[in-house]
Amino acid sequence: MSRAGGSARVQVEGVHKSFDLDGRSTPALLDVSLEIHAGELLCLLGPSGCGKSTLLNIVAGFLPPTRGRVLVGGAPVTGPGPERGVVFQEYVLFPWLTVAQNVEFGPRLMGKPAAGCREITARYLEMVGLTAHASKFPAQLSGGMKQRVAIARALANDPAIVLMDEPFGALDAQTREVMQEELSRIQRVEHKTIVFVTHSIREAVYLADRVVVMTSAPGRIKEIFTIKLPEPRDRFAPEFTQYEREITRLVKEEVMKVHE
Template sequence: MAEGAIPILEMKNAGKTYSQNGRAIEALRGASLRVKKSEFVCLIGASGCGKSTLLRMAAGFEAATQGDVLMWGMPITGPGPSRGMVFQDYGLFPWLNVRDNIGFGPKSRGRTRAEIRETTDRFIELVGLQNFADIYPHQLSGGMKQRVAIARVLANDAEIVLMDEPFGALDAMTRERLQDELVEIWSRTGLTVIFVTHSIEEAIFLADRVVVMSPGPGRIDNEYSIDLPRPRDIASPEFNEWRRLLSSQLHSHHGRKAG
């Protein structure tokens, strides 16, 4: 990032402490992160390392108890359409079909019927669901539901897409296909993506930059710029070098010898 350029998202020494049964639980400590527009950043780390807390603070669902969380240099004070969240459990409205799920945001913001139609058509096509526009969520596969969830965020004019293990519940083949499709959508739209995953391979395949977090309390340990050309070959020696490096980083957090 150019010196002095304002990042789309910035955390400055951000922390989060919860109160539980009269005890203070520190979930995240001293997180500093700068994300530039159109960057794809993956957060990896063991359970309890604050990945989801960091993501929810970026979304505005949680307020920092220390430090600052900024979008375009302005404090994030709550949820907003510019920051869209995609969850593992899809979060679709079961009473709405694919078209109406995707059009929900534009409709609730008072767009005209023609604008809603144009927007939903564009994003239905982007995620390849033209033949399923009138289908309801219970009739869709897990992969299709996740496509709808992504399209719904994009249709709501999101500048940043925050993804909390969105492919974690899918079978391996569907997961790989959606990884490919997400990279294609990201490259076509210029979106900024912050993506939480437990999978080292998924992080290397997707990210411009991988942020490694460690628990107790959650903190950012290291960041790595992934310099592999796209599309990435998971069988290449270079990919496996990254896999070994990041695996050793994560294993060291558990007190095991790096391998």
């Protein structure tokens, strides 16, 4: 199968975003500049309301920045595009389609021949461990299974970039760890550029090549950590705990500011 999508670099250049609240312009993001390397999994962490989803939505092309710009693979973002896949916390699946039909939807829409669509669907259903559930409907699945379908569906379009906004936020702790392990394994095969928003510091340290800690609102970049741990990562390793401790301290500093 061709792997046309590959991965791509994302450049966020001097992005500001303000929203109008009761006629007043309120800043949500202040001068965010960030380069996300091709094939990198980057986690965004920060207090609630600091602008993580806003930044992700700007990269996705769902929201325009007030100032600044985003480049994907060197080209300015002017709206959503097929090279950017998104996975949200709520499982946005088509309830009237089966698991396989949900995954096949994108490739079909792009006009891929039926045999190619079936091959892609089989590949990604296997990757997320849902081959045996291909003909079920979303309502018949658990939360973890639905989110696996959402991931398979995003990957089936062969995007260069996958934008994930708290994709495991609604899952129980055990399912969440299993999903993290699966995503990490998939990423070691697919090497997509992934921007992953989370509130969980453990999740970020487990998954990320780099972790970006944002300040409390309006969001700026506070610090960037490179996680130099071998994969698959050992959540109980002392080095893992050390990263967790350092990042927790920084995030807490910002969360405390919100409550001052």
